[in-house]
Amino acid sequence: MEWRGRRESSNIEDRRGSGGGLGNGGGGFRIPIRAGGGGGIGLIIILAVLWIGFGINPLSVIGMDGGGGSPQTQTAANRGPGVQGTADETDDFIAVVLADTEDVWSKRFQNIGQTYRDPTLVLFDRQVSSACGNASSASGPFYCPNDQKLYLDTSFFQQLSDQLGAPGDFAQAYVVAHEVGHHVQNLTGVLPRTTELRQQASETEANAISVRVELQADCYAGIWAHDTQNAGTLEDGDIEEALNAASRIGDDTLQRQSQGTVVPDSFTHGTSAQRVEWFRRGQSTGDMKQCDTFEGRL
Template identity: 60%
Template sequence: MEWRGRRQSDNIEDRRADGGGGFRSGPGFRIPIGGGGRGGGIGIGGLIFIVIVCFILGINPLTLLSGGDIDLGGGSSGQQQVQRAPQNDEMKAFVSTVLAETEDTWTQIFQQRGGQYEEPKLVLFSGRVDSACGLASSASGPFYCPGDRKVYLDTAFFQQLSGQFGASGDFAEAYVIAHEVGHHVQNLIGVLPKFNQMRKSMSEADANRMSVRVELQADCFAGVWGKYTDQKGILETGDLEEALNAAQKIGDDTLQRRSQGYVVPDSFNHGTSAQRVKWFRKGFTSGNMQACDTFTPSYQQL
């Protein structure tokens, strides 16, 4: 991925010098690194806008209005101010560049649909971090918090992605960032607020199944971003394969087999490796948000 020399986003909060505070796992929408669930605050969008965008995406609003909640983080942020920012480094430059590319892509897509894209902040942290969704450890993996509309990333995760899971490459890392930004897009168009509502009346198994649909759509949105990036001539030979390999390595079934030797489908909350590969590829091939409807009954067909 030819990222050097390109625009870098100003929407970076560098908290790597803070060190964080206490620990509470489960906030936000995350890239899984060992199974387990997630929670999140509520971001409310306008109902009319939600209905319009659901129509554009081909999502049935009634499907999203059937109940549920993931508001585990409450409404207050409790967020610490940055005391001092570490010096710039290559990883920060890479993350800033990828974030800038997502900003350009989603701004263009929203404008084409008569809307305005609200850029998220991306928080770099080390070890632990405080967010509107609570305190989290880097062991939980990257996550998006709807409560403050921020992506949280400990870049040490990329070392784990490469060394532990065998998913190396800069475009594999870019896929991780684009996936979390995909959750921000879902928050803006009303998918996440409706998912929060739905969880209130759902069993754990049903909530997990709906979570899979949400996560696969974020994968598809990441693929849409990848298509726009490819059209700029930024991608190099093998980049797409890096992203698909990463999607395969962090599927729920693959992670469960790795960690416990067997799979429990009712506990899946991100999707199988095959599903994650399929939906990233679908977004990348189409370059169209409308192709990312994971809320129809046929979404699981491979």
């Protein structure tokens, strides 16, 4: 992705080094950890996908150990996007991606007679306090509808590349765009409506609703990729990086790798094939109407 020298968003709040309580955070991506000792890969843990009540089943989510090790020494922020880089480069890259989402969604909302409100992206390390509660890095990136903020510990990018097998700057951009997709859902009323539905549903039904919410966010990430591609800022292989990331974080893939079996009723984000399909649908059509995951079969 061609990002150097381009507009950077000012809607970034850096809380790294400020600390904060541990507890339940907002809902977002999953990260694997190692069984045994203080941190590493393989153990399934519950990540409560918070305020909007995504109700994640213990079998469905993989998390990263919130303790052990300094984020400054562990995180991919030290390398920035790509093979070489710096922590400052990673920050600049994130700011450019966020600015791109602001431009894309502001224009799209304007086209339908609505006003897009830019979210704030909070950078944190290890733990953070949000309007949806306290969260650790184990939550992965997440969006809190209460304060309309995205939360990101950039150590997730190292997990995404080294442990989940999804390297590349556009894989990282997809993560940010997915969380912005949840912000779009909040502004359009999807998140409040699905919260009410989930509160009245069984656990299995609530999980199924969560899958549809997450797949729509993937589709909206694809919409952003479509418009960014049309703007001429993508490079060869960028879309493939995003598709690979979507495939690597499917519920079935993560469950199969971590526990050797798949439990469909516990899915909360969708299968690898579904996540690829819905991102590709947004990216190939550029049509928000094609992102309606709440009608018909997935």
